Amino acid sequence: MVFFEWCEQYSVGDDEIDEQHQNLFSFLNEYYDAMLKGRGKDVVDEIFAExxxxxxxxxxxxxxKMAQVGYPDLEQHKKVHASFVGRIKELEEKKAAGDLLAAVNVAKFLNKWLVEHILGDDKKYSPYMAND
Ligand SMILES: [Fe+2]
Ligand SMILES: [Fe+2]
Structure with missing residues (x-):
């Protein structure tokens, strides 16, 4: 089942990056679906790790890609990515100790972060890498 969806509005003008963003939404759906279906902890943890x-x-x-096209705010963008990876690691520990509600909240948080990051940060490099 599809809970979280990529839509055209999220396009950053680069096919490869758009495809990667779509894959991230697919992972989120897979993770959410596995939790709701009560698949084993091992399965859910593995999907989360992937x-x-x-x-x-x-x-x-x-x-x-941002470096290749000379995107001026690369350093700032890198920091945002790094702090998010730190947050994922924290959530991974919480989720490991937690219940279904905690895991559902993790999925919702990840979806919200992804959408806001694509629209707020990723979109800014879009004019630098428009497909030709
Ligand atoms: Fe991105
Ligand atoms: Fe990004």
């Missing part, structure tokens, strides 16, 4: 690894991979490739 989602975290994918987010780190995405941030790296986004930062590389």
């Amino acid at each position: 989602m975290k690894a994918y987010a780190v991979y995405h941030f790296k490739s986004e930062e590389q």
Whole structure:
């Protein structure tokens, strides 16, 4: 089932990055669905770990692209990514100790962060990397 969705409005004008953002939403859906269906803790934890690894991979490739096109606010953007990765690690511990409600709140927080980050921060580099 789809709970969190990428939409055209989130496009940053780069197909590869858009696809990575779509994959992040897919991970979120997979995670949320697994929790709601009461799949085992091992399964849920594994999806969360994969989602975290994918987010780190995405941030790296986004930062590389921003560097390639000479995006002036790269350093600030890197800081935002780094602090988010720190937050994910904190949530991972909380979630490990917590109940379904905690896990649902984690998914909602991640979705909110992702949407706000794409619209508020990622969109700013969009004019620098429009597809030709
Ligand atoms: Fe991004
Ligand atoms: Fe970003």
